[in-house]
Each structure stands twice: as C-alpha cells, then as structure tokens.
Amino acid sequence: MRIGEQSKPVRVGILGCGTVGSALVRLIEAEASAVEERTGLALEVVRVAVRNVSARREVELPEGIVTRDSQSLVTDPGIDVIVETIGGIEPARQLILTALKSGKPVITANKELVANCGRELFEAADAGGVDLMFEAAVGGGIPLIRVLRESLVGEPIRRMMGIVNGTTNYILTRMTEDEAEYSDVLAEAQRLGYAEADPTADVEGFDAGAKAAIMATVGFGVSVVAGDVYQEGISTIGRADIEAAARLDHVIKLLAIVERVEGDVAVRVHPAMVPMNHPLAAVRDSFNAVFVQGEAVGDLMLYGRGAGGFPTASAMMGDLITAAEHLAQGISDSMGRLPDATIRPIDESLSAFYLRLDVEDRPGVLAAVATVFGEHGVSIRLMEQEGSGEGAKIVFITHEAREKDLHRTLVGLEDLEPVVRVGSLIRVVES
C-alpha cells in the first residue's frame, strides 16, 4: 500500500461453505488486517450461500450472512468478488457465468469445471472485463497457475510432469515404504479420510486427468479439455511392480504429463517409474508437485499441499487479493484467444518403458527376444535376467519409443515360443 492511499473495501461473496469455504472464511478473518496493511484492501465476507442453512460447519458465520439463494449472490450489487467452492459442473457453471456477466471477478478451485468448460468461462471473463482465477484447481496451495500465466508466459515450456493427486501418491508411498498391498493401503486411506468411499476418480486418474488438461491449457496457451487426456490409473499396480522399481532404483508415481511435440500437445496420466535421484521421487505421501522443463529456465519444480481446506484457501486468498486489486485498477488478466490444441494420439507418444517377461531358461532366448524389439524399432537401454530355470525372468528398460511400436513389440513377444508370459509394462521417466 502506498503512503496516503485509503483502504479499499472488498465485499466478498462465497458460494459453498464446506471444508474449503470454511477455511477461506477463517483465513480472511484472521488475516484481514495484515492484508489491509500490506495491500490497502479491506477484505470482508458479506454473504455465504449454502445448501443447508442450519447445517453444522467448521466456521461460525455472523447472523444474516448465510443464505440459500446462491443466485442472488452472483448478481448482488453489494458484492464485489465471488468465490466458488461448491465444485462440479452445475450449478457452478451457471453461477460463475452470471457473476462474470455482472462484472464480478470469480475465484474458483473447480478443476472439473475449468477442465471441461474452460474456454466458455475465459471468454465470459473477457467479455465482462473481469478476472477468472483458478489457482487452487491444480495442486491446491501450489502457485502453479500464476507461475504459468505470468512468470513463464514467455518461456518455451517443453514438458510438465505433475504428481497432482494426493490420494494416489499417498497410496503409492505407503505401498513403497511399508511394503503394503494396494487394497490394504486403499482401505486405510479411506479410513483416514484421504480417499473417498468411491475412489474411482482418484485411483483411475480422472482427477489427475482434469488437472492435466488445465496444465496444458495454461502452460501452452491452447484449449485442452478433460476428454483429450489419455489416462491410466494405479489400481493395476502391484507389489511386484513396486519392488521391480525399487531394484532399479526407481519409485512408481502417478504422473500427469503434458508435452509439446512438433506443434502437437501430448497429454496423459499414467503410473511411471521415476529415478530415485529425480526431484519428483522425493514427493511423498499426499504432497503434490509439478516438474516443469523449459528451454530457457531448465528444470523447475513446485511442491506443496495439493488439497485440504487451508492450503486450498491460501491459493484462493492470493487470487482474491489480485482480483480485488485488478478490479480497483479497472483491469483484468485475460487467458487470451485459445486455439484448439492438436492432441497427439497416445499411440504416437514417446516414453521409455519397463517390461518384465517370464521366459524359458535356455540359450538363445535373449537373442530371440531382443530381435523382436529391434524389428519394431524399439531400442533397449537395459536388459537383465532375474532368477533361472522355471522362474526365469528377463527385465527390460527401453530407450524412448513410440507407444505404438512398443505395443507391436508386445504382440511379437507374446507369439514368441520361449516367452511364457508377458508381464507388467510400465513407463519410465528418464533422469
């Protein structure tokens, strides 16, 4: 705040008062005077719209603030900024569009909405001349979106790899560190409240997929939607895979990967072996991180709490202050014209792969197997026999290869007589 300036009141309306909404109300209360001192903005929560007015919640709201009429909030001339914490597509979409049309900046943590209806929302924000901010939609408290939109807007980003789902990272960490089975850890995570009763959205990669779409959209300045994302979850990862990774000094993580490939955008979610000396390998438990590779900036990683009321509220608070400043200045940040991305089919994507084969232990097997890789243009970085006789296995790590070529290799291997069984195929991040 500059000397001589007067504080500017900022009247905040909040849609929803669950974990995130409550945390935001409490954070604003606790920090209002510090924020006013530093920025000159006097934040005040003036309305909170909830489904059930008499429900118990984690924050006490002053008399007269609570309403069931969310529609009235987004058009109320007595409200300057709207914060949406209800989640899901509708009614969040309609409410946000109405708010933007009414000239109110909107702050949201709604990854599903931004990943599915981003362009519509961005255009509505531009038409209204106000901000639509969604820092909390990816990586919770991690300031990824602002860094991509502002710090790195001039950076030629090549690739981003994110651990953006805390539930699956918790499960994989416990499987790795406690030598536990997937199903046991999932049950424990559900008991602790880290996983939903229906864990599908997390463990099958849908949540990470929505975030990948947003990462690609903001990082590359093109429109990528949730449906563009290829995804595989972690429910097929077993102890044998975890142990195989450990033997090779790797750890398995569920990664959201977005890449620029010859003008196309590749965007996918799948488990991958990460080398132990890669910064992503040290991201444990429910923490999130996004690793960014840029032509100029080199390797960059942002790490933090990907979920939870207060980390999410912290990200929304940063957005709220910026939006309020912009409102006072009569400006807004635009996402710009977003051309459609040309999505590279998963078949054409490049990865290194780990593959384990059960084989008959006899001379010439390695050569026969290696020939199949070679025939499909897949080159081998590491090949190692584990065990002998009945339990003989060969483990491979390939160099970067096209998914299509790898799958053709698999078909070829299945036809090979000394190959008893083609086991897990896991993508590998190169260090």
Place this chain on the structure above:
Amino acid sequence: MRIGEQSKPVRVGILGCGTVGSALVRLIEAEASAVEERTGLALEVVRVAVRNVSARREVELPEGIVTRDSQSLVTDPGIDVIVETIGGIEPARQLILTALKSGKPVITANKELVANCGRELFEAADAGGVDLMFEAAVGGGIPLIRVLRESLVGEPIRRMMGIVNGTTNYILTRMTEDEAEYSDVLAEAQRLGYAEADPTADVEGFDAGAKAAIMATVGFGVSVVAGDVYQEGISTIGRADIEAAARLDHVIKLLAIVERVEGDVAVRVHPAMVPMNHPLAAVRDSFNAVFVQGEAVGDLMLYGRGAGGFPTASAMMGDLITAAEHLAQGISDSMGRLPDATIRPIDESLSAFYLRLDVEDRPGVLAAVATVFGEHGVSIRLMEQEGSGEGAKIVFITHEAREKDLHRTLVGLEDLEPVVRVGSLIRVVES
C-alpha cells in the same frame, strides 16, 4: 491477447551484455513472436549498453544497437523498459534510479543492490509510478519473488529456508556423494567455472546472505538489508561432519533461513543438517530451492536453476512482460511502505544442534555431560556413544534451543574434566 486488440510495441533497453544480458537478447529474439501471440506485446531490444563495444560476446547484436553510453539509455524517450544486468552497487544504482525517475520500469537481477538499497529503489519506483522487478535476484529462474509478492501476499508465512547458492550446494553435494574433501571439490568447481577464482562471496555465505535479506523483505513486508543477516559459510565443514550427518540420515546444506519470531525477524545463513526425508535434502548439485512454511498453505517448495544465463534470463523475461503490460495499463506493483524489521539477534535464535565430543571412556561421563546441557536449559533429543577407549566420542542432537544457551553449554563442556575436545557444532533442521 484479446480478439481485436493490436500488438503493442515494447522497446527494451538492456544495461550490460554478459552471460545474462546475452541470454536475454537471444531469448527475446527467439520468443518474440510467441509472446506477441499470447500477450499482444511486441518485444524489441532497441539499445544495449556495454563497457567495451568491440568485445566478443555470446550474441550478435545488430549494427547501431550497441552503445557505451549507459546514461543515455535510462533517459532515452525511445525506450520503454530498462533491464539491468551489470551487477554491483554503482553505477547500477544511479542508472536504475534515473530510469525509474524517467518513468521507465526496471527489471534487475542485482541481488547485491536490492539487498543493500532496496527501500530507496522501491520508493523511487513508487514515485515514478512504475515497476521495479527483481525475480532473478533470488534463485535465478525460480519464480520465488512473484509468488511471495502475489500468491502469498495474504499468507501468514512463518519461515523460509532456502538453498540459494549453487556453488556451495554443488560443493556440499560432491563432498557427500563422492566422499571428497572440501578443498579438492572447490578446486574442481573453480576449474568447471562453478566457483569464482575468489570464492569468498559464495563459500562464506555473503551471496546467500544478500538473498536472505531479500527473501525476508518480500516475504514479511519489512525492510531487511544484507547487514542484518548473520552468516556462517561452509569452509569449516569437513569430511567428519558430512559423514556424521550421513550416519544420522541427514545431509549438510547451506541454508538461508528467515523467520518471524514474536514480531521480530530472524535472518541467518549457515550450514545445517537436513533430514534425508526433507524435500530440501533432494536438492543436489547446483540446483536451488526455497522451502516456505505458512500457517495456511503448509509446506511449499520452489526448486530450480539458481543461476546461469538462460534460467536468469527466463525470470527476467517474465518480469519484462508483466512490467510492459503494467506500463500499457498505466499501473504498477508497489512493494508498499516497508517498516524497518526488528532483527532478532542470533543469540536469541532457536535451532536444534548437533554436537560431537571427544571424551574419556569411563563410567559417569554421560551423566556429567548431560548435566551441563540441563543446567543451561538445553534438552537432548538423541545421545549416542561412538567408539570406545581412546577414541570415544559422544554425539548429541538437542531439541530446539537458544543459540546463547547452547554456547553457554559449550563453555561448560570445555571446563568438564572428562571432555577431551569439543568438536563440531552444527545446526539441525527438524523434520
């Protein structure tokens, strides 16, 4: 960029054309059209001021762009934004002040200048109604300053711990991973160009100290200068310390630590043992990282390239685009009124400590030693005997204690008859 808008030319003047200046010129050339497409800003380098016009440099500059007259750049009405890459206090300070007075936003990577004359520069920027941006001054390509100024402006930050000097992190990493001696690694680092011929500023913590002052200023919104920072370097760290840390599952890092303590600010640079499972422990070689602990956001870490031409230029590019947007919008970001920080004396700072004592191996020694700790209010978290007979040692890790109490404990231990020698004292980061 919004539909229908016209591109806005941004005429950039650059002071200095060494590694960073050259990289920025090349980055602007390479990315100008992508930046124009995304932001509507047409960046163009119109003047570059250098000391020696005919020197060889890493970029070819068009005829007529180069000048020796840096003073003319900062007042030239044909230049919109000034980028300063010359470093040091003068003439950088005078040139920047003149540019700001002339209504030109300034981008700088000059940590020494910002850490010593920050308030003067911030006030000049406010008076001129333009931006002074210095993302590249701390952590090179890591977007720390923007995150602190914007994303976390409403976050109650408790503490930041940074690995902000690449040279010392490279040396400590090589000592740890290659079992090498300090002097050998330093010589190798000098040969590779990672360390200066006179390495004092890096190895004695001055460089990290300047960055700590900036971190505290921006993170806490108070004025902290380089002279406020307590600092110890790494030149006293030997193999015995590295090995002791490894035995305890820790690794030694040079940390810049800034903390809020009861309204005061504690700001210091020193080596510390970091637990292996702490995210900072995975920051290897010349990488930098800053670990932020906030009341709401929880733990956050930003990791990346702390130096080098292109990472630094990338950070400056982000600043440049923002400053140019602000200039077009007629606004600027203020650092606000910065009150003087009350600096907590190092004596009153709290840390956990590691201490190694050579002792006579006889009954009652442990009890006598433990009594001395207790007398000075230092409580012990871990106490372990190493070796026996002549070479007997006792290793301690304390709980958090005041520096003053720890030093009194040391004096007491030196007076204790069975204590042969009081060895290294190293601060410990709690996990």
